[in-house]
Amino acid sequence: MIEILSVTGPASVQDLGRxxxxxxxxxxxxxxxxxxxxxxxxxxxNDENDAAVEIPMIPFKLRFGRDMAFALTGASVEAxxxxxxxxxxxxxxxxxxxxxxxxxxxxxxxxxLAVGGGIDVPVVLGSRSTQLRGEFGGLHGRxxxxxxxxxxxxxxxxxxxxxxxxxxxxxARPNAAADExxxxxxxxxxxxAFDAATQALFWSSHWKITPQSNRYGYRLQGPAVKPxxxxxxxxxxxxxxVIQIPPNGQPIIQMRDAQTSGGYPKIATVIRADLWxxxxxxxxxxxxxEQTTYPDALAAEAEMSAYLDRLRTNVRLVEETxxxx
Amino acid sequence: MTxxxxxxxxxxxxxxxxxxxxxxxxxxxQRRIWALAATASKWPDIREAIPGITNLMLTFETPPxxxxxxxxxxxxxxxxAESLAIGGREIRLxxxxxxxxxxxxxxxxxxxxxxxxxxVAIHAAPLYTVFALGSHPGYCYLGxxxxxxxxxxxxxxxxxxxxxxxxIGGSQTGVSASPGPSGWHAIGxxxxxxxxxxxxxxxxxxxxxxxxxxxxxxxx
Amino acid sequence: xxxxxxxxxxxxxxxxxxxxDTIEIEEPGLTLKLVVDTGARIAASAKxxxxxTPAADHSVVAKADVAGHFLAAHPWQDKPFVAPGQRxxxxxxVGLVRIGxxxxxxxxxxxxxxxxxxxETGTMVGYGTxxxxxxxxxxxxxxx
Numbered sequence: 001m002i003e004i005l006s007v008t009g010p011a012s013v014q015d016l017g018r019x020x021x022x023x024x025x026x027x028x029x030x031x032x033x034x035x036x037x038x039x040x041x042x043x044x045x046n047d048e049n050d051a052a053v054e055i056p057m058i059p060f061k062l063r064f065g066r067d068m069a070f071a072l073t074g075a076s077v078e079a080x081x082x083x084x085x086x087x088x089x090x091x092x093x094x095x096x097x098x099x100x101x102x103x104x105x106x107x108x109x110x111x112x113l114a115v116g117g118g119i120d121v122p123v124v125l126g127s128r129s130t131q132l133r134g135e136f137g138g139l140h141g142r143x144x145x146x147x148x149x150x151x152x153x154x155x156x157x158x159x160x161x162x163x164x165x166x167x168x169x170x171x172a173r174p175n176a177a178a179d180e181x182x183x184x185x186x187x188x189x190x191x192x193a194f195d196a197a198t199q200a201l202f203w204s205s206h207w208k209i210t211p212q213s214n215r216y217g218y219r220l221q222g223p224a225v226k227p228x229x230x231x232x233x234x235x236x237x238x239x240x241x242v243i244q245i246p247p248n249g250q251p252i253i254q255m256r257d258a259q260t261s262g263g264y265p266k267i268a269t270v271i272r273a274d275l276w277x278x279x280x281x282x283x284x285x286x287x288x289x290e291q292t293t294y295p296d297a298l299a300a301e302a303e304m305s306a307y308l309d310r311l312r313t314n315v316r317l318v319e320e321t322x323x324x325x
Numbered sequence: 326m327t328x329x330x331x332x333x334x335x336x337x338x339x340x341x342x343x344x345x346x347x348x349x350x351x352x353x354x355q356r357r358i359w360a361l362a363a364t365a366s367k368w369p370d371i372r373e374a375i376p377g378i379t380n381l382m383l384t385f386e387t388p389p390x391x392x393x394x395x396x397x398x399x400x401x402x403x404x405x406a407e408s409l410a411i412g413g414r415e416i417r418l419x420x421x422x423x424x425x426x427x428x429x430x431x432x433x434x435x436x437x438x439x440x441x442x443x444x445v446a447i448h449a450a451p452l453y454t455v456f457a458l459g460s461h462p463g464y465c466y467l468g469x470x471x472x473x474x475x476x477x478x479x480x481x482x483x484x485x486x487x488x489x490x491x492x493i494g495g496s497q498t499g500v501s502a503s504p505g506p507s508g509w510h511a512i513g514x515x516x517x518x519x520x521x522x523x524x525x526x527x528x529x530x531x532x533x534x535x536x537x538x539x540x541x542x543x544x545x
Numbered sequence: 546x547x548x549x550x551x552x553x554x555x556x557x558x559x560x561x562x563x564x565x566d567t568i569e570i571e572e573p574g575l576t577l578k579l580v581v582d583t584g585a586r587i588a589a590s591a592k593x594x595x596x597x598t599p600a601a602d603h604s605v606v607a608k609a610d611v612a613g614h615f616l617a618a619h620p621w622q623d624k625p626f627v628a629p630g631q632r633x634x635x636x637x638x639v640g641l642v643r644i645g646x647x648x649x650x651x652x653x654x655x656x657x658x659x660x661x662x663x664x665e666t667g668t669m670v671g672y673g674t675x676x677x678x679x680x681x682x683x684x685x686x687x688x689x
Contacts, residue, residue: 019372019384020372020373021527022373022375022382022384022459023373023374023375023376023458024458024462024463024520024526024527024528025458025459025460025461025462025463025464025502025520025528026462026527027461076621076622083634084634084636084637084638085638087619087622087638087641087648088619088621088622089648090648106621106622107621124522125522125527131462131522133461133462133503133504133505134461134462134463134503134520134522135503136462136522137522161638161650161652162647162648162649162650163619163641163647163648163649163650164646164647164648165620165643165646165647165648166620166621168621169620169621170646185338186336186338186339187336188335188336188337188338189333189335189343189345212484216505216506230477232477232478232495232496234345234350234377234378234379234380234495234497235377235378235457235459235460235466235494235497236343236345236377236378236380236382237337237341237343237375237377237380237381237382237384237459238337238382239337239338239340239341239382239384240340241337241338241340242337242338246478246479246480246481246482246508247477247478247479247480247481248480248481250481252482259459259460259461259505259506260375260459260460260461261377261382261457261459261460261466262460262508263478263494263495263508264478264508266335266337269336269337269338269340270338271338271339272338272339272340294336294339294392297338297339298339298388298390301339301388307646310645310646311646314644314645314646314647315647317645317647318647
């Protein structure tokens with residue numbers, strides 16, 4: 001088990017998400033950076049859907065209740081265990097009583113702590129992810145607090161220290177300036193409700209990520225983007241990535257804890273292969289949208305899968321080498 | 326695809342597709358949506374078919390390479406869809422109108438040029454049908470609201486609105502099942518359990534069920 | 546346990562699939578080097594050696610134990626893992642070797658003070674390539 005010693009902001013238990021409960025009004029939840037979660041689980045030989053702790057703010061401190069393998073992926077953090085620094089996207093081994101401290105985040109917005117065998121909270125409606133709105137899943141359906149004890153599944157044997165290349169490097173996008181995130185989007189149902197000049201404004205703006213951005217949605221600030229005439233849609237299903245334009249003309253990107261339906265006009269949708277980039281975009285930083293097509297969005301997903309495939313075979317290579325000795 | 330009498334089909338990235346039926350927001354159209362949902366949910370690579378208000382979202386298990394076949398299938402199934410009448414149960418919900426939770430009661434009355442009593446009476450009169458579930462766990466979108474109490478959604482959504490809020494958004498009404506952000510206007514509140522993840526079916530109500538609001542109290 | 550031909554065949558298949566071009570395995574009296582991409586060049590070839598052989602001046606050397614590209618700093622960090630004059634504990638990470646998407650650590654064989662970082666970032670290193678020279682603290686000087 002793991003004991004939470006200190007936590008800032010809404011840290012929570014997340015797996016890849018809850019994907020087949022929309023008809024009951026239950027959204028996906030799940031890791032905001034699903035690639036980082038998968039990478040952590042791959043490093044540990046876990047199922048890629050195993051649950052981990054999503055840590056959005058520092059400082060964060062926890063104690064390992066017994067020997068276990070762990071991995072830290074996602075944001076670049078200054079992390080330390082028993083006096084050793086843990087590099088980014090890294091797996092290591094903790095001894096019973098060791099304290100892991102995350103002191104600073106130098107890039108990205110969310111860090112993931114995965115453990116050998118996964119965080120063993122109960123599966124509710126097909127997932128271990130925390131459903132904050134519904135107050136179920138994760139640990140008692142709520143963010144973590146100091147003193148919380150997280151059950152861990154049977155730990156695997158001791159692992160050697162090993163790191164993997166962060167997705168941000170392997171899947172780097174061209175022309176991405178420092179502290180600006182560029183994400184690809186496919187236009188959505190109401191794109192044509194905006195005139196050409198407004199559409200151009202949407203593409204060219206350097207949107208500021210406001211402090212009101214969280215797991216529900218990223219609220220952006222910039223020039224008002226308003227449709228030619230007010231649009232009141234009948235409520236319909238939406239998914240994480242959908243960019244809604246409320247009447248004030250300030251876009252909201254729906255994220256993992258978003259409502260499952262809405263009625264504001266939708267100008268575009270962030271493609272699945274780039275949604276993790278939004279999840280790692282820092283409050284106060286800038287974000288830009290780049291138009292792409294459905295086939296190109298599928299190609300981007302294939303590229304993301306290829307990175308994960310390589311990660312899997314590379315890590316397996318290390319284990320196979322060990323068993324050959 | 327955009328002719329006024331034809332359905333509109335649009336993409337939600339690569340995760341889902343939205344089908345919007347032409348025509349009015351009424352029970353006959355919604356019953357055809359339920360029929361289309363029942364059909365489409367059986368198609369390969371479709372994870373779920375989720376009815377909205379006279380629309381349907383299909384989420385993908387695997388995104389299709391080509392969308393044309395799916396779009397054709399949706400259009401043909403819509404044209405062939407018979408009305409699916411779901412015989413649901415009827416529940417009665419006591420509502421306290423106005424007060425701290427229902428603080429928008431006065432602004433709805435002002436917007437609609439009605440008295441508070443008129444708004445309450447008009448809102449509590451119909452037998453509402455659960456058209457769809459969505460927004461948050463257990464939330465029901467209701468059909469049957471009198472258009473006289475229509476009020477556009479908020480300019481900027483509220484970060485937090487109370488659980489049990491009875492609200493109006495556009496020409497729709499509903500009751501929130503838990504606290505959370507909302508772009509609607511709360512005119513009252515009720516206490517009832519709409520959702521429990523430990524139930525065999527986690528949502529208390531399903532499309533086709535009906536709700537009657539009972540005026541428990543009006544706080545001015 | 547000796548390395549069997551079937552192990553080599555299996556490793557070669559894994560290598561081919563994984564995009565990793567070189568791997569080296571050391572057993573007592575035997576070093577196995579598999580190179581899939583013949584274009585790859587190794588800066589230092591394999592030599593059977595312990596990881597903490599004391600040099601004549603009593604310094605110890607942290608060596609790579611896999612083949613790949615040496616990284617003095619993590620690509621996300623400006624600051625290298627170690628710099629001359631810095632004190633390190635035994636087992637501390639002094640650099641990385643990048644193999645495909647993997648970052649393998651190079652660790653200090655003994656506690657001491659960094660004398661010099663010998664390997665240059667970006668260069669190809671092999672099994673046994675000296676990476677960092679460390680002046681061990683007297684109490685921690687390895688006995689072998």
